[in-house]
Amino acid sequence: MTGAAPVDRVVLVKLQPNQDVTQALEQAARICGFASAHILGAVGSVVEAVLDHDGQELRIPGPGQEIACLSGAIKPTGGSRLSGYVCCVDTSVVGGTLVYGRNAVGVTFEVLLAGQA
Structure with missing residues (x-):
């Protein structure tokens, strides 16, 4: 793939209830030793x-x-911006950027991260 960022490792991250999605992914990237991840x-x-x-x-x-459809670059040092779509209980779909520190995991959340050391 031309122009694709090099990837050293891919990991599956399972977030736990009540963890903020963005902050938990930043922590996972730090633990994995990634300088950056997506x-x-x-x-x-x-x-x-x-x-x-x-x-x-x-x-x-x-x-x-x-x-x-969650997407975004993970900065292990903080301040990551993640975007996605929310599938609402009334069947509507709303897109936007997750507000940092305000999106606590419900039951479970799994993310496949590709990282560069």
Whole structure:
């Protein structure tokens, strides 16, 4: 693949209930010794979703909101920005950037991370 970032290792990360998604992925990247990482795939839920949607904070109350199509670069030192879509219980879908520190894992959340040392 031309232009693709080199990858040293791919890991499957299982986040635990009540961990913030973004902060937990930063911690996982640190533990794995990654200088940077990106998301290859993810599936999971948050207790409630809090997104930045077109500059407005949007809170989508739970219980349990599914996150689909999560993407973004993970900075092990903090300040990562992750984007995704929330599949709401009323069948609507809302996209935006996860507000840092405000998206606690519901039951489970699995993420496939590709990292560079």
